[in-house]
Amino acid sequence: MNELLFDPATHRKAGRLLGELLANYEIDLLNQPVLPQINRDAMRAILTEPLPEEGKPLEELFQEFRDVVVPNSTHVAHPRFLPYVLPSPNGISAFADALASTLNQNCNLWTLSPAANAIEQRVISWFNELFSFPKGSGGIITSGGSMANLTALAVARDTYIGNTARTEGVQGRTSPLILYVSEEVHNSVDKAAVILGLGLNNVRHIPCDSQFRMCMDLLKDAIFRDRREGLSPFCVVGSAGTVTTGAIDPLDTLADFCGEERLWLHIDGAYGALAILSERMQAQLLPAGRAHSLSLDPHKLLFNPLEAGCVLVRNAEDMRSTYSFIPSYLSMVSDSDFLNYAEYGPQLSRSFKALKVWWSLRAYGRKAYARAIENLFDLASYMGERIQAEAELELVAPVTLNAVCVRCRNLTDSQNESVLARLLSEGIAFLGRAQVKGKFCLRACFMNLRTTREDVDHILEEMIRFGEEELRN
Numbered sequence: 297m298n299e300l301l302f303d304p305a306t307h308r309k310a311g312r313l314l315g316e317l318l319a320n321y322e323i324d325l326l327n328q329p330v331l332p333q334i335n336r337d338a339m340r341a342i343l344t345e346p347l348p349e350e351g352k353p354l355e356e357l358f359q360e361f362r363d364v365v366v367p368n369s370t371h372v373a374h375p376r377f378l379p380y381v382l383p384s385p386n387g388i389s390a391f392a393d394a395l396a397s398t399l400n401q402n403c404n405l406w407t408l409s410p411a412a413n414a415i416e417q418r419v420i421s422w423f424n425e426l427f428s429f430p431k432g433s434g435g436i437i438t439s440g441g442s443m444a445n446l447t448a449l450a451v452a453r454d455t456y457i458g459n460t461a462r463t464e465g466v467q468g469r470t471s472p473l474i475l476y477v478s479e480e481v482h483n484s485v486d487k488a489a490v491i492l493g494l495g496l497n498n499v500r501h502i503p504c505d506s507q508f509r510m511c512m513d514l515l516k517d518a519i520f521r522d523r524r525e526g527l528s529p530f531c532v533v534g535s536a537g538t539v540t541t542g543a544i545d546p547l548d549t550l551a552d553f554c555g556e557e558r559l560w561l562h563i564d565g566a567y568g569a570l571a572i573l574s575e576r577m578q579a580q581l582l583p584a585g586r587a588h589s590l591s592l593d594p595h596k597l598l599f600n601p602l603e604a605g606c607v608l609v610r611n612a613e614d615m616r617s618t619y620s621f622i623p624s625y626l627s628m629v630s631d632s633d634f635l636n637y638a639e640y641g642p643q644l645s646r647s648f649k650a651l652k653v654w655w656s657l658r659a660y661g662r663k664a665y666a667r668a669i670e671n672l673f674d675l676a677s678y679m680g681e682r683i684q685a686e687a688e689l690e691l692v693a694p695v696t697l698n699a700v701c702v703r704c705r706n707l708t709d710s711q712n713e714s715v716l717a718r719l720l721s722e723g724i725a726f727l728g729r730a731q732v733k734g735k736f737c738l739r740a741c742f743m744n745l746r747t748t749r750e751d752v753d754h755i756l757e758e759m760i761r762f763g764e765e766e767l768r769n
């Protein structure tokens with residue numbers, strides 16, 4: 297047996313060690329601080345370790361993981377870890393990831409991954425069905441929302457440019473392409489605009505209304521003005537869940553307008569689109585299916601661990617126009633049951649991320665997801681109501697999804713920053729920071745399957761206490 301392989305007995309031993317580690321991590325989680333007290337010596341030992349000449353026994357590696365890696369990790373799954381749209385992973389995904397690594401399918405050509413190919417197609421179809429995308433739609437599993445946005449916007453750009461997209465790109469155009477987003481859009485869209493050669497000067501950040509939704513009148517004014525000036529409006533990005541407040545842009549109105557004006561509509565639903573699994577959210581989110589493309593993130597509301605994003609595209613052939621390159625060394629046998637995903641996105645080699653998404657949906661079912669999502673949204677509403685009932689606190693934005701933006705009413709921005717820092721340094725909770733209407737605020741984003749109302753009460757009580765202390769000092 298090659299020394300880089302495990303014999304069956306070692307496989308079983310590794311499996312037992314892994315199973316124990318996972319179970320103990322769950323049990324210990326509540327006793328851990330959200331943010332680790334970093335052991336600098338241990339980190340320096342890692343940073344300076346010479347490349348080992350000889351290997352170490354399995355037990356030693358697991359022991360080191362328990363003693364050094366776990367205590368120096370941020371406990372994302374802790375019930376009071378609430379700073380970002382980053383969930384506690386569900387139970388089954390870690391096992392799916394281990395199996396995906398075992399099979400090491402390359403999800404580029406179907407011949408290298410037939411079952412994975414069928415699974416990815418099915419998952420994409422389920423997502424398309426959730427949003428009632430028509431026949432002919434497609435999509436691909438990505439590493440996350442940023443890649444989903446980039447993947448979609450490249451297709452939008454090329455569809456607009458047409459025949460010369462591949463040969464000329466955006467070079468040499470006398471009329472620059474203009475992209476429209478709201479001022480609350482996630483920065484991954486700006487980043488995509490830069491990567492795609494559009495340039496930030498050609499991204500119009502349209503102001504929002506009091507509910508943090510893109511103002512349609514201002515969008516229309518900007519587009520018509522740009523056209524009059526000889527520029528080329530080509531795409532509007534709406535958000536189904538803005539990253540700071542969770543606002544949902546007026547999706548139906550956007551779809552009507554983009555249809556009339558023949559503009560590509562991309563919806564960034566990385567944060568919120570999968571809330572459609574809850575019937576409560578369906579009416580608000582279904583219009584996202586009227587877009588030309590939609591990003592959504594299983595590593596957010598499906599509670600998959602990183603990485604698993606997804607982009608859906610109304611006309612799958614548009615994806616192929618951008619991404620299909622078939623050099624002789626990759627020439628592939630086509631088969632009506634399978635797709636070559638290398639033709640639908642920028643990556644060639646691609647891991648079997650669809651497995652954890654597929655297993656999660658099949659292990660738990662839509663109804664369990666609806667309950668989990670509704671529970672998190674209820675926690676956010678509960679926090680919002682409690683804040684409104686406390687004179688010392690100010691709810692800075694309406695609670696639409698599961699994000700709550702709050703500040704201590706009588707404190708300055710820097711005093712609010714101190715309150716946030718104390719919540720973290722005293723091990724109470726890890727909340728995020730946000731700027732809303734020019735004011736600094738603390739942001740709780742409920743993505744954690746273990747968080748309870750008691751956690752919310754505790755955070756608010758401590759926030760009030762720290763706020764009072766700030767005022768006294």
Ligand SMILES: Cc1ncc(COP(=O)(O)O)c(C=O)c1O
Pocket residue numbers: 381439440441442443482484535537538539564565566567593605
């Ligand atoms: C609205 C929105 N879009 C895009 C992203 C980027 O997603 P990812 O971190 O998966 O790249 C996020 C991340 O929180 C987001 O909230």
